Amino acid sequence: MKMQKHWYLGFLGLIGIYKVSAVLDFFQGFGQWWELLNLLWFIWFLYFIPEGKKAKIESGQK
DSSP states (O other), rough: BBOOTGGGGGGGGHHHHHHHHHHHHTTTTSGGGGGGGGGGGGGGGGSSSSSSSSHHHHTOOO
């Protein structure tokens, strides 16, 4: 397994932890639609997922 090229960007997903309360407020009926955009911070955690062998083959690496 090999980490993705920009693995350090996964740390940006930690910002999403601070935004969880705003997202929960929306689902409880107190928040606005804009607060759902805070869920996008969690997408950055995907950079922590290591690359598999299939991804290496497709990119042409050995």
